[in-house]
Amino acid sequence: MADNLNVLAICGSLRKGSFNRMLMNTSIGLAPAGMTIKEAPSFGQFPIYNFDDQQATGIPKEIDALNDAIKAADGVLIVSPEYNWSVPGGLKNAIDWISRYKEVSIKDKPICIQSAAPGLLGGSRMQYHLRMVMHSIDAVPFGKPEVIVNMAASKFADGALKDQGAIDLIKQQLAAFAKFIERHKV
Numbered sequence: 001m002a003d004n005l006n007v008l009a010i011c012g013s014l015r016k017g018s019f020n021r022m023l024m025n026t027s028i029g030l031a032p033a034g035m036t037i038k039e040a041p042s043f044g045q046f047p048i049y050n051f052d053d054q055q056a057t058g059i060p061k062e063i064d065a066l067n068d069a070i071k072a073a074d075g076v077l078i079v080s081p082e083y084n085w086s087v088p089g090g091l092k093n094a095i096d097w098i099s100r101y102k103e104v105s106i107k108d109k110p111i112c113i114q115s116a117a118p119g120l121l122g123g124s125r126m127q128y129h130l131r132m133v134m135h136s137i138d139a140v141p142f143g144k145p146e147v148i149v150n151m152a153a154s155k156f157a158d159g160a161l162k163d164q165g166a167i168d169l170i171k172q173q174l175a176a177f178a179k180f181i182e183r184h185k186v
Contacts, residue, residue: 005181007037007112008073010066012080012091012126014044017159019116019152020123024079026161027114027147032175037077041065043094054100063097070098071105075181076139079114082126087133099137107138110184112177114147114170122150142180145173 009028013020028037045062047053059067070076080091087095098105111134115123127148131141147170149155155163161170 003034005035005074005178006072007031007035007075007077007177007181008040008069009037009077009079010040010043010091010094012078012088014042014090018081019118019149019156020079020081020114022156022159022161023114023116023147023149024077025159026167027077027079027170027174030167030170030174032171032178035174035178037174040069040076043090043097046090046094046097049093049096049100059097059100063094066094067098067101067105070109073109074185075110075112075177076106077112077114077177078130079116080123080126080130082115082117082121082123085125086129087126091130092133095133095137104137106134108184109139110142110177110181111139112142112173112180114149114173116149116152116156118151118153120150122148122152124148140184142173142177145169145176147173 011024031037113127117123134141
């Protein structure tokens with residue numbers, strides 16, 4: 001890699017102790033040489049997207065921080081739980097807001113997805129739906145390897161991922177994502 005790659009990590013869960021926050025923190029610590037991953041500004045206080053509000057007052061300033069961080073990143077890592085077989089409402093709301101700028105910051109941006117969940121499918125349905133959302137706003141979702149940490153309660157302890165198979169898979173994914181970013185740099 002010629003340059004250091006800057007990747008922005010967005011956690012789809014607002015819970016501080018969520019498996020997905022732990023997975024994101026693990027991934028930040030496993031960034032390969034030549035890649036820096038930093039956490040994105042929170043979307044926790046974003047108002048629910050409403051076109052009438054946008055027309056009346058514009059895009060709220062608190063959304064600019066996330067939009068600017070995405071714009072400055074070479075790629076985005078989204079680590080999210082699955083709510084009701086899909087993308088959590090807060091994360092989807094944040095995506096809806098950032099897609100409303102005149103120049104969409106996530107357009108042509110490489111996107112990597114991870115999930116952790118207590119069930120057998122590990123958030124795979126959310127990943128499928130999030131890929132559709134990313135395609136709709138012209139982001140470029142990374143394919144394989146996928147990181148889907150199922151049965152998460154048995155794989156995390158003391159706030160950290162302890163499953164060596166999952167850790168190895170994250171390393172593989174991030175190394176492949178680095179190459180993917182290089183191929184798709186705008």
